[in-house]
Amino acid sequence: MKIELTEEQKLLQENVRRFAEEVVRPRAKEIDESGEFPRSFFDQAGELGLAGVSVPEEYGGAGMDAVSYCIVIEEISRVCATSGVILSVNNSLVCDPLLKFGTEEQKKEFLTPLAAGQKLGCFALTEPGAGSDPAGIRTTARRDGDDYVLDGNKIFITNGTDADVALVFASVDLEKKHKGITCFIVPADTPGYSHGTHEFKLGVNASGTTELAFQGMRIPARYRLGEEGEGFKVAMFTLDGGRIGIAAQAVGIAQGAFEEALAYSQEREQFGSHLSDFQAIQFYLADMSTELDAARLLTWKAAWAKENQKRFTVEASQAKLFASEMAQRVTNKALQIHGGYGYTKEYNVERYFRDARITEIYEGTSEIQKMVIADWVLNKA
Amino acid sequence: MAVLTEPMSANAETTGTTQSGVDFSFTEDQQLLRDEVRRFAVERIQPGAAERDRKHIFPTDIFQEMGEMGLLGMLVPEEYGGAGTDTLAYLLAVEEISRVDAAVAVTMSVTNSVCCWPIVHFGSEELKRKVLPALATGEAVGGFGLTEPGAGSDAGSLKTTARRDGDFWVLNGEKAWITNAGYAKYFVVLARTNPEAGKRGLSAFVVPADSPGFSVGNPEEKMGLKSSLTAQIYFTDCRVPAGNLLGQEGQGLKIALATLDHSRLGIGAQAAGIHQRALELAVAYARERVQFGQPIAGNQAIQFKIAQIATELAASRALTYAAAVQEHTKQAGRLAAQAKVYASEAANRACQESLQIHGGNGFHDDYEISRLYRDVRVTTIYEGTSEMQRLVIARSLLGR
Numbered sequence: 001m002k003i004e005l006t007e008e009q010k011l012l013q014e015n016v017r018r019f020a021e022e023v024v025r026p027r028a029k030e031i032d033e034s035g036e037f038p039r040s041f042f043d044q045a046g047e048l049g050l051a052g053v054s055v056p057e058e059y060g061g062a063g064m065d066a067v068s069y070c071i072v073i074e075e076i077s078r079v080c081a082t083s084g085v086i087l088s089v090n091n092s093l094v095c096d097p098l099l100k101f102g103t104e105e106q107k108k109e110f111l112t113p114l115a116a117g118q119k120l121g122c123f124a125l126t127e128p129g130a131g132s133d134p135a136g137i138r139t140t141a142r143r144d145g146d147d148y149v150l151d152g153n154k155i156f157i158t159n160g161t162d163a164d165v166a167l168v169f170a171s172v173d174l175e176k177k178h179k180g181i182t183c184f185i186v187p188a189d190t191p192g193y194s195h196g197t198h199e200f201k202l203g204v205n206a207s208g209t210t211e212l213a214f215q216g217m218r219i220p221a222r223y224r225l226g227e228e229g230e231g232f233k234v235a236m237f238t239l240d241g242g243r244i245g246i247a248a249q250a251v252g253i254a255q256g257a258f259e260e261a262l263a264y265s266q267e268r269e270q271f272g273s274h275l276s277d278f279q280a281i282q283f284y285l286a287d288m289s290t291e292l293d294a295a296r297l298l299t300w301k302a303a304w305a306k307e308n309q310k311r312f313t314v315e316a317s318q319a320k321l322f323a324s325e326m327a328q329r330v331t332n333k334a335l336q337i338h339g340g341y342g343y344t345k346e347y348n349v350e351r352y353f354r355d356a357r358i359t360e361i362y363e364g365t366s367e368i369q370k371m372v373i374a375d376w377v378l379n380k381a
Numbered sequence: 382m383a384v385l386t387e388p389m390s391a392n393a394e395t396t397g398t399t400q401s402g403v404d405f406s407f408t409e410d411q412q413l414l415r416d417e418v419r420r421f422a423v424e425r426i427q428p429g430a431a432e433r434d435r436k437h438i439f440p441t442d443i444f445q446e447m448g449e450m451g452l453l454g455m456l457v458p459e460e461y462g463g464a465g466t467d468t469l470a471y472l473l474a475v476e477e478i479s480r481v482d483a484a485v486a487v488t489m490s491v492t493n494s495v496c497c498w499p500i501v502h503f504g505s506e507e508l509k510r511k512v513l514p515a516l517a518t519g520e521a522v523g524g525f526g527l528t529e530p531g532a533g534s535d536a537g538s539l540k541t542t543a544r545r546d547g548d549f550w551v552l553n554g555e556k557a558w559i560t561n562a563g564y565a566k567y568f569v570v571l572a573r574t575n576p577e578a579g580k581r582g583l584s585a586f587v588v589p590a591d592s593p594g595f596s597v598g599n600p601e602e603k604m605g606l607k608s609s610l611t612a613q614i615y616f617t618d619c620r621v622p623a624g625n626l627l628g629q630e631g632q633g634l635k636i637a638l639a640t641l642d643h644s645r646l647g648i649g650a651q652a653a654g655i656h657q658r659a660l661e662l663a664v665a666y667a668r669e670r671v672q673f674g675q676p677i678a679g680n681q682a683i684q685f686k687i688a689q690i691a692t693e694l695a696a697s698r699a700l701t702y703a704a705a706v707q708e709h710t711k712q713a714g715r716l717a718a719q720a721k722v723y724a725s726e727a728a729n730r731a732c733q734e735s736l737q738i739h740g741g742n743g744f745h746d747d748y749e750i751s752r753l754y755r756d757v758r759v760t761t762i763y764e765g766t767s768e769m770q771r772l773v774i775a776r777s778l779l780g781r
Binding site: 001002003004005006009067262266276279282283285286287289290291293294295297298300301304305315318321322367369370371373374375377378381 | 402403404405406407469660664667668678681684685687688689691692693695696697699700702703705706707715716719722723768770771772774775776778779
């Protein structure tokens with residue numbers, strides 16, 4: 001047992017923090033309000049190796065370990081949760097499955113530009129009728145010679161307005177339920193592919209979340225990721241890893257809100273004292289920091305398990321469940337410490353508070369995480 | 382714009398698992414020790430736990446065996462008869478003992494953490510040679526006398542005095558809530574040596590239970606940990622050799638606070654052990670109890686309670702183990718306080734929810750969870766209440 005970052009990880013943390021402070025923070029408020037997808041942020045992050053942190057260098061990535069990846073997502077989310085999720089999706093939900101399941105040709109054609117940040121990826125699983133229960137997707141893929149023809153709709157697709165490449169899950173046989181699900185790599189310029197426009201949301205407002213539609217969309221069979229019917233497995237593996245990214249995002253959001261609350265409590269005076277002199281405020285801060293530390297440890301533990309090829313499904317679910325709910329509590333208390341000012345757009349905490357909410361929902365709701373954990377504790381442990 | 386230079390993009394050979402700075406695995410020694418302690422706990426401690434609780438029996442035979450196994454002087458270097466294990470291994474052992482009997486664990490934790498530990502770190506060579514071998518081998522268990530009837534969280538206000546008289550210190554006063562009182566042979570005791578000097582006027586002593594002027598009150602009737610001994614101790618012109626002073630005169634509060642920073646990890650581990658057992662009992666009961674034609678484990682409400690208990694246990698352990706391996710850093714005090722407050726409160730929630738899963742049976746003495754529910758309650762109180770932990774954490778955050 002050791003809780004100490006390597007020199008490389010410390011340097012990475014410093015460098016990403018500097019990038020976050022100098023480049024990402026100044027635009028965080030503006031893109032939250034406008035909803036404009038920060039493509040230039042992604043381009044710059046890509047140049048720094050942040051688009052494919054754990055992808056080997058031979059495929060355009062930074063070749064770093066899973067804990068380093070957590071550090072990247074935490075540091076970016078600490079100043080801008082929208083930017084954090086854009087990176088998390090490209091890294092965890094697109095690069096990761098391509099690396100794990102892709103053929104050599106697929107890696108060269110798609111993974112390399114995605115990991116280098118030259119292309120932006122999105123992950124298209126959710127549909128209007130299939131959220132937590134992805135086995136119920138209705139998008140179909142019909143084999144036609146050397147091609148598949150896809151028809152259907154996807155919703156809530158992060159990066160969807162700007163993505164160059166989508167991983168699309170479709171069924172080759174609806175009768176087979178989850179055993180019919182198959183994953184396809186779809187370039188966004190494929191005829192029959194279309195996406196919606198920006199949708200306003202409670203938080204992470206500039207993440208390009210929108211719907212995708214496929215109409216008679218013809219995809220060559222060589223763009224199929226994995227085998228026919230393997231899509232469910234691909235999705236589940238991918239989401240296990242993605243949950244670590246969302247846990248890191250939640251830790252980053254909470255860390256950002258906590259720091260602002262800690263600073264504010266030492267500036268703001270009421271009753272002739274600083275807020276930080278009041279025991280109630282001190283206890284809020286104590287609990288916030290304790291839960292933050294616990295969440296970061298659980299996140300790193302899941303990342304460590306993944307990095308060392310250990311079983312990490314339950315660890316990732318626990319990290320995601322704990323960190324997202326922690327972020328909810330911590331951002332709520334951070335806003336409370338700011339009082340009325342916290343409810344205004346003059347301060348950042350209202351944005352952190354709104355942004356934290358989604359971490360309990362996407363990439364598996366808290367309820368799905370509890371189902372995963374309970375199944376393991378009750379039936380497998 | 383910041384440019385991320387070379388180290389940002391690591392070479393393939395430097396990205397292996399060995400380069401990863403964080404490591405959540407245990408060493409082989411730690412695992413072996415945990416397995417051995419678990420076996421001992423299950424075979425020797427678990428079978429009589431319910432009866433000892435009911436009849437308030439303090440199991441001296443078990444402490445004899447634990448001493449022989451080295452479990453009472455785990456942090457004592459081998460040269461003084463101890464086991465010389467690392468802190469994390471010690472915590473794993475406390476957890477295993479707590480899992481089967483929290484009352485046995487408190488005697489173990491007190492002897493190791495608040496008696497042996499300050500003697501190892503602040504005792505003179507002569508004193509260490511005199512008392513540590515007995516404590517480390519189970520010949521004696523230890524105690525810690527800080528709390529007084531009027532000085533609990535506010536330890537600095539204690540009233541027991543120690544006056545120098547030639548080659549002796551003469552102690553007068555009383556201490557309350559003293560674990561192991563009536564059986565322990567040595568106590569680390571805090572007393573005021575300079576009435577003018579406030580917090581700097583306290584000193585720490587090792588007081589043998591056979592010292593003239595030392596006496597013990599009747600065992601307290603407690604809500605939980607019923608088979609552990611808790612009583613007041615009294616000093617009436619109690620004479621202690623001058624060499625039994627720990628550290629320097631006036632360093633008492635510093636020694637007490639350092640000791641508590643360390644010992645909080647033991648309570649974190651104790652809480653985690655109880656928490657683990659509460660989870661096991663919930664799982665077993667949920668699987669076997671049938672209502673509405675199916676085991677209650679089939680209900681999502683029950684499943685989610687179990688998921689929550691398991692997740693919070695993972696968080697408690699992470700905080701406790703992480704604090705242990707960072708105990709020599711500047712943040713050690715805050716980390717230990719975080720581990721203690723979180724683990725103890727999470728264990729309380731776990732016992733509450735596990736008992737709820739047991740329904741009416743959980744309220745019956747025949748079911749183990751009812752004992753856990755009583756035993757766990759004190760973990761948010763002793764060795765610094767939750768409120769004191771939050772103060773320690775907040776002061777550290779605010780740089781005070």
